[in-house]
Amino acid sequence: MIKTELKQPSALFIACAVFFAIIFFGLYWTYSSNRTISNEQQLLLNGISRTQASVLERRLSLAFTSTQILAIELEQHGGRFEDFDHYAQNLMNSIGGVSSLQLAPNGIIEKISPLKGNESAIGLDIFANQKYREAAIRAVENHTMIAIGPLPLVQGGIAVISRSPVYLFKGTQREVFWGFASAVINLDNLLESTRLRDLVEDGYQYSLSRQHADTQETVIFSHSEKPLSDIVATTDIPLPVGTWKLNISRDISARLNNNLRSGYLLSIGSAFFLALALYAILIQPIRLRRLVEDKTDELKELAYKDPLTNLPNRRYLNDYLPSFLEESRRFQKLSAFIYFDLDNFKRINDTIGHDVGDKVLETVALRLNSLCHEADKVVRLGGDEFGIFLSDIANKQEAKEHAERVLAYIHSPISIDSKEFILSTSLGIAMVPEDGDTLVTIMQNADMALYQAKQRGKNQSVFYSHDMKAATLDLIEAEDDLTKALQNDEFELYYQPQFDLQTKQVFGAEALIRWHHPTKGLIFPDQFIQLAENTGQIIKLGHWVLENGISYLARRREQGLPYILLHVNLASQQLADPHFVTVVKSLLYKYKVPAEWLGVEVTETSLLEDVSLAKVLLQSLKDMGICVAIDDFGTGYSSLGQLKNLPVSLLKIDRSFVMDLERDQADRKIVEAIIAMAHKLGIKVLAEGIESKEQWDMLVSFQCDFGQGYYVSRAIPEADFNAAPPIQ
Numbered sequence: 001m002i003k004t005e006l007k008q009p010s011a012l013f014i015a016c017a018v019f020f021a022i023i024f025f026g027l028y029w030t031y032s033s034n035r036t037i038s039n040e041q042q043l044l045l046n047g048i049s050r051t052q053a054s055v056l057e058r059r060l061s062l063a064f065t066s067t068q069i070l071a072i073e074l075e076q077h078g079g080r081f082e083d084f085d086h087y088a089q090n091l092m093n094s095i096g097g098v099s100s101l102q103l104a105p106n107g108i109i110e111k112i113s114p115l116k117g118n119e120s121a122i123g124l125d126i127f128a129n130q131k132y133r134e135a136a137i138r139a140v141e142n143h144t145m146i147a148i149g150p151l152p153l154v155q156g157g158i159a160v161i162s163r164s165p166v167y168l169f170k171g172t173q174r175e176v177f178w179g180f181a182s183a184v185i186n187l188d189n190l191l192e193s194t195r196l197r198d199l200v201e202d203g204y205q206y207s208l209s210r211q212h213a214d215t216q217e218t219v220i221f222s223h224s225e226k227p228l229s230d231i232v233a234t235t236d237i238p239l240p241v242g243t244w245k246l247n248i249s250r251d252i253s254a255r256l257n258n259n260l261r262s263g264y265l266l267s268i269g270s271a272f273f274l275a276l277a278l279y280a281i282l283i284q285p286i287r288l289r290r291l292v293e294d295k296t297d298e299l300k301e302l303a304y305k306d307p308l309t310n311l312p313n314r315r316y317l318n319d320y321l322p323s324f325l326e327e328s329r330r331f332q333k334l335s336a337f338i339y340f341d342l343d344n345f346k347r348i349n350d351t352i353g354h355d356v357g358d359k360v361l362e363t364v365a366l367r368l369n370s371l372c373h374e375a376d377k378v379v380r381l382g383g384d385e386f387g388i389f390l391s392d393i394a395n396k397q398e399a400k401e402h403a404e405r406v407l408a409y410i411h412s413p414i415s416i417d418s419k420e421f422i423l424s425t426s427l428g429i430a431m432v433p434e435d436g437d438t439l440v441t442i443m444q445n446a447d448m449a450l451y452q453a454k455q456r457g458k459n460q461s462v463f464y465s466h467d468m469k470a471a472t473l474d475l476i477e478a479e480d481d482l483t484k485a486l487q488n489d490e491f492e493l494y495y496q497p498q499f500d501l502q503t504k505q506v507f508g509a510e511a512l513i514r515w516h517h518p519t520k521g522l523i524f525p526d527q528f529i530q531l532a533e534n535t536g537q538i539i540k541l542g543h544w545v546l547e548n549g550i551s552y553l554a555r556r557r558e559q560g561l562p563y564i565l566l567h568v569n570l571a572s573q574q575l576a577d578p579h580f581v582t583v584v585k586s587l588l589y590k591y592k593v594p595a596e597w598l599g600v601e602v603t604e605t606s607l608l609e610d611v612s613l614a615k616v617l618l619q620s621l622k623d624m625g626i627c628v629a630i631d632d633f634g635t636g637y638s639s640l641g642q643l644k645n646l647p648v649s650l651l652k653i654d655r656s657f658v659m660d661l662e663r664d665q666a667d668r669k670i671v672e673a674i675i676a677m678a679h680k681l682g683i684k685v686l687a688e689g690i691e692s693k694e695q696w697d698m699l700v701s702f703q704c705d706f707g708q709g710y711y712v713s714r715a716i717p718e719a720d721f722n723a724a725p726p727i728q
């Protein structure tokens with residue numbers, strides 16, 4: 001996040017830098033393009049100026065030459081010019097650009113060709129005009145041609161006049177000044193010979209000027225209407241009258257301004273768009289990263305939350321518990337971790353459905369949350385497993401009280417879809433730092449305590465203690481042994497005969513499991529059935545018993561032995577197994593054994609765990625023809641009244657009532673009453689644990705139907721049972 005915040009301004013900074021750089025280069029480009037235009041314009045003007053200047057120069061020099069020709073003519077003819085008009089016309093035509101030619105003997109204008117329009121100049125004394133007198137005298141003295149003007153003519157117009165002094169007897173002792181031969185070059189005519197006027201129409205400006213020889217003052221004698229603009233090309237025209245300057249310019253300021261304006265606009269526009277595009281490109285990864293970060297946060301939240309209960313999950317605990325522990329350590333807090341799961345939750349899931357199971361878990365989560373303080377953390381560790389981290393408690397007792405509250409709260413009935421469920425839980429508690437200060441040890445130790453809570457009969461909380469480790473390891477070892485025993489087929493079924501008390505005939509048997517442990521020898525079920533139930537291995541074990549019992553019946557038939565009713569014991573978890581009926585059916589089908597040959601014994605207590613569920617299962621079994629027996633009757637809390645609602649065929653009176661029959665009158669009465677009541681309900685009765693003839697006789701007198709006990713036979717291996725003769 002911090003990185004992103006830093007990145008955003010730098011993207012802005014880069015975009016701004018690019019913006020100004022583009023503007024800078026844009027302006028530079030605009031100015032240099034204007035400069036190029038100006039330079040090109042200058043070069044063009046230079047060319048035009050030079051061309052026009054050379055035209056002017058050529059024209060003037062030709063005009064000046066005409067006076068020299070006239071002078072030579074006069075000198076050769078002794079100052080006489082017979083056909084001046086004709087000669088002058090020819091000369092002007094061939095040279096061009098000369099308006100008129102004049103002859104001025106002694107400086108007084110005497111002849112002008114053409115005379116028309118120039119009459120007023122006849123008789124003018126060249127030396128009389130103060131302004132040009134000096135130049136005239138200098139020409140005479142120096143024998144050089146002079147040119148004056150531009151000057152206004154008396155006959156009108158502006159002109160440049162070149163004068164050549166004429167001498168008679170030139171180059172001899174008798175040389176004498178004759179006068180002047182002049183050529184008048186009309187300025188308009190002169191300009192006509194150039195393209196200056198056309199250029200003006202094309203938008204050019206010009207000025208034709210000369211510098212006064214004495215004053216150095218610049219005199220402009222012809223110019224365009226518009227003044228010269230900034231870009232000017234100047235060409236000097238060296239003439240006998242001094243140096244003329246031709247300036248030509250063209251006003252391209254509008255073009256330059258336009259160029260400048262569009263350059264500005266283009267620079268700013270492209271700078272803006274490019275900077276914007278760059279900024280968009282630069283912040284694209286930031287946006288993407290932000291998106292990724294947002295999504296990552298969402299995923300993190302999802303990853304840390306159990307979607308069903310909305311409680312934090314195991315990953316959350318793994319990632320955050322170390323920091324809670326660190327805090328507890330730093331502030332020397334006492335904490336506790338309570339680890340628990342719901343006893344027999346699997347049964348709800350398997351029998352009523354996962355939807356109801358989910359609702360149960362949601363309710364449990366709500367209850368747990370309502371029990372805890374904000375600082376405490378309730379997590380769902382998976383399935384029906386939960387954990388509570390009590391972050392700051394006063395003592396162990398407080399953890400105990402919290403665990404008790406959890407027990408009680410979970411135990412109070414949950415109503416879902418008009419069905420009521422009573423759950424119980426087993427809790428393992430590990431104190432922090434006493435029982436561990438790392439995630440792994442705390443979890444392991446709380447788990448160990450939970451394991452012990454289950455071993456001790458569930459629905460209780462147990463604190464972790466150091467000696468628990470050894471006990472748990474033993475249990476774990478036993479659990480492993482049990483797994484191996486199933487794999488290695490170390491179990492065997494023994495059969496204890498069940499007989500008709502009246503006819504003294506064996507009508508059936510109870511299948512009782514035995515474990516031939518490789519090192520410990522023969523082990524009785526009391527030592528491993530509970531373990532199998534606690535670890536869930538009872539389902540596999542129960543299946544083994546069922547299949548072996550049924551296959552035994554099949555073998556008996558094959559061996560031609562008489563039919564017996566074989567009872568197998570069912571554990572409560574088997575009762576909760578929704579596949580149980582299907583399994584029984586398929587086994588009976590597999591071994592071709594009629595259902596009537598099979599009986600099941602379920603204890604009162606296992607029935608009580610979920611009466612309605614058990615009822616459905618037992619009814620299905622009974623409907624198949626299987627004999628349903630209630631085992632250990634009288635030890636639990638079920639009343640005889642409950643019996644009428646159960647699909648029961650046989651009731652087995654617990655051994656504890658039978659063993660004292662001879663001595664205990666109360667037991668006698670109970671047994672008598674059970675038998676009478678069962679008979680009224682149409683249920684047959686079997687007395688367990690008959691060890692003496694007296695007990696037998698007494699039970700016969702109570703109208704008890706069947707019996708089982710050491711008096712007749714212990715549980716014996718298959719071969720022995722097959723060989724045993726019917727009792728007399």
Ligand SMILES: Nc1nc2c(ncn2[C@@H]2O[C@@H]3COP(=O)(O)O[C@H]4[C@@H](O)[C@H](n5cnc6c(=O)[nH]c(N)nc65)O[C@@H]4COP(=O)(O)O[C@H]3[C@H]2O)c(=O)[nH]1
Nearest residue numbers: 512513524525526529545569570571689690691709710715
């Ligand atoms: N003192 C005395 N005992 C007698 C007498 N007659 C029978 N017994 C014993 O009483 C137990 C009767 O079985 P249970 O009540 O179902 O009680 C069984 C049953 O709850 C459980 N169990 C045995 N086999 C299985 C099995 O395959 N599956 C399940 N789930 N439980 C089994 O283990 C318990 C103990 O079985 P076992 O040790 O075989 O002990 C058997 C039997 O050997 C007698 O006259 N005097």
